[in-house]
Amino acid sequence: MLSSSISSPPVPVLPSPSLADRIEALLPQTQCTKCGYPACRPYAEAIADGSASYNQCPPGGQQGVARLAQLLQQPVIPLNPANGVERPRQLAVIDEAACIGCTLCIQACPVDAIVGAAKQMHTVINDLCTGCDLCVPPCPVDCITMIEVGGANAATGWDAWTQQQADEARARHDFHVIRLVREKQENDDRLAAKAAEKLKAVAAESAATPEQQAEQLRKKAIIQAAIERARLKKEQQAQESIKDSKDAQ
Numbered sequence: 001m002l003s004s005s006i007s008s009p010p011v012p013v014l015p016s017p018s019l020a021d022r023i024e025a026l027l028p029q030t031q032c033t034k035c036g037y038p039a040c041r042p043y044a045e046a047i048a049d050g051s052a053s054y055n056q057c058p059p060g061g062q063q064g065v066a067r068l069a070q071l072l073q074q075p076v077i078p079l080n081p082a083n084g085v086e087r088p089r090q091l092a093v094i095d096e097a098a099c100i101g102c103t104l105c106i107q108a109c110p111v112d113a114i115v116g117a118a119k120q121m122h123t124v125i126n127d128l129c130t131g132c133d134l135c136v137p138p139c140p141v142d143c144i145t146m147i148e149v150g151g152a153n154a155a156t157g158w159d160a161w162t163q164q165q166a167d168e169a170r171a172r173h174d175f176h177v178i179r180l181v182r183e184k185q186e187n188d189d190r191l192a193a194k195a196a197e198k199l200k201a202v203a204a205e206s207a208a209t210p211e212q213q214a215e216q217l218r219k220k221a222i223i224q225a226a227i228e229r230a231r232l233k234k235e236q237q238a239q240e241s242i243k244d245s246k247d248a249q
Helices: 019-025 040-048 058-072 104-108 163-204 210-248
Strands: 090-094 144-148
Touching: 019 040, 019 058, 163 210
Parallel strands: none
Antiparallel strands: 090 144
8 A cells, every 4th residue: 555745834934032022011101202213113123123211111111111122131210200100090081072073083993993984973982992182182173181090099001901902002003003004105196096097187188389389388397307217216215114124123
């Protein structure tokens, strides 16, 4: 009886997490920017390359500093007061009666925890809110307030925020970033198609006199210049995306 051997498919070898990856995993993922960076990931990268200290994350509190110190094999130092103070978890609350539906808070929320539509009432999904308070400054009618979760004896730092909550917030932020890129691309494509149609319409216009011909050429030049600027911008963004992908490897 003949026997045949079936080779198993090769098991992919996953790259080891970088130092920035390990640092990011220890951050609370509120995406609050209080560290001085636009999100938790850039802060993690700055710690990894030595351009930022590991005591600049108020949401993580002193326990967060200790966690990072252990990873980095550095001494535990106080939280930098220039970045804020350790406090109980915050929750954004919208005064729905005063809300004018401007959508500015929706755009500001880094984890898509606010829902609503233009000229419609907005509301915060409590379980998704990280307490970053980035929605407060853009509100033109001051209808958003931050309240503490847990009352007078509320926990602070990592005691007020679980690893699961941090992981979920990170996933929502990653999706938020991808969504913004996709929406911008879709909008750019719409504008490019509109410009191309406008160029065709201008080219089809009747231009009998020299003045009309000159005006037609002027319009075409303006539209063509706009299309070229959009093309160069798209090309630059593609190159930056490739560079970021290589840097992340």
